Amino acid sequence: MSSTVATEPRRQTGAVVEQVVRQFGDRVVLDRLDLTIGDEELVILLGPSGCGKSTLLRLLAGLDRPDGGRVEVPARRAIVFQADRLLPWQRVLRNVTLGLHGPDAEQRARDVLAEVGLAGREKAWPKELSGGEAQRVSLARALVSEPELVLLDEPFAALDAITRLRMHDLVRALRTRHHAAMLLVTHDVDEAIALADRIVVMSNGRIGASHEVHLGAADREASVAREELRARLLEDLGPAGQH
Numbered sequence: 001m002s003s004t005v006a007t008e009p010r011r012q013t014g015a016v017v018e019q020v021v022r023q024f025g026d027r028v029v030l031d032r033l034d035l036t037i038g039d040e041e042l043v044i045l046l047g048p049s050g051c052g053k054s055t056l057l058r059l060l061a062g063l064d065r066p067d068g069g070r071v072e073v074p075a076r077r078a079i080v081f082q083a084d085r086l087l088p089w090q091r092v093l094r095n096v097t098l099g100l101h102g103p104d105a106e107q108r109a110r111d112v113l114a115e116v117g118l119a120g121r122e123k124a125w126p127k128e129l130s131g132g133e134a135q136r137v138s139l140a141r142a143l144v145s146e147p148e149l150v151l152l153d154e155p156f157a158a159l160d161a162i163t164r165l166r167m168h169d170l171v172r173a174l175r176t177r178h179h180a181a182m183l184l185v186t187h188d189v190d191e192a193i194a195l196a197d198r199i200v201v202m203s204n205g206r207i208g209a210s211h212e213v214h215l216g217a218a219d220r221e222a223s224v225a226r227e228e229l230r231a232r233l234l235e236d237l238g239p240a241g242q243h
């Protein structure tokens with residue numbers, strides 16, 4: 001007799017963007033753009049300034065609507081911006097619990113603050129935090145609602161290099177605990193290689209290139225394959241990306 005194993009149904013994470021058009025006046029920013037983000041995949045979106053990365057993220061977040069095409073996203077999404085956007089008149093804990101419901105909301109916020117390394121800072125005011133700490137709070141706020149898709153718009157661009165590396169470690173750790181798909185926008189090719197399952201490069205309103213990254217942790221730091229991928233990404237980005 002065969003036996004069956006009951007498993008929890010897996011929630012679908014990721015997103016599908018099909019033939020999406022977004023224009024502002026005469027300027028077509030997204031021009032029939034296609035992008036699929038797989039279940040629990042971490043996709044990095046690279047592209048020169050002004051190519052439409054934030055526009056795409058805003059569509060995925062539901063903050064804006066396309067003029068054409070289809071955007072399919074899971075119900076629970078969270079977005080993290082470059083600037084922390086914390087409410088300055090609320091303490092750290094309250095910034096994370098805002099919008100949460102249920103008797104366990106505060107405990108969940110405390111747990112996720114501990115995960116991002118901020119246990120003990122619950123009562124601090126945003127102005128008392130360093131840039132890195134403030135972005136940790138933003139990450140905690142994004143993750144506390146257990147989103148299926150997390151959108152990150154240059155979240156570490158304003159941080160110094162060492163803090164940025166620590167944030168990369170944190171994102172890697174958070175990924176293994178929270179089963180979400182992630183789309184992270186960056187200008188930084190090295191950040192892309194450090195974090196991505198796949199790197200997509202935007203040009204002329206579309207996804208121009210897509211590179212799966214199959215490098216282990218050590219090879220992401222230093223290897224011939226890493227340097228080859230880096231060179232290809234710089235080529236994909238074109239002259240505007242090579243600075």
Ligand SMILES: Nc1ncnc2c1ncn2[C@@H]1O[C@H](COP(=O)(O)OP(=O)(O)OP(=O)(O)O)[C@@H](O)[C@H]1O
Nearest residue numbers: 024025027029047048049050051052053054055056
């Ligand atoms: N609400 C808007 N109204 C008019 N134009 C807009 C609007 N939002 C974006 N744009 C224009 O669309 C283009 C793409 O902007 P977007 O912010 O998406 O680029 P980006 O790739 O994120 O740039 P950066 O890397 O510099 O942040 C720009 O030319 C911008 O001026």
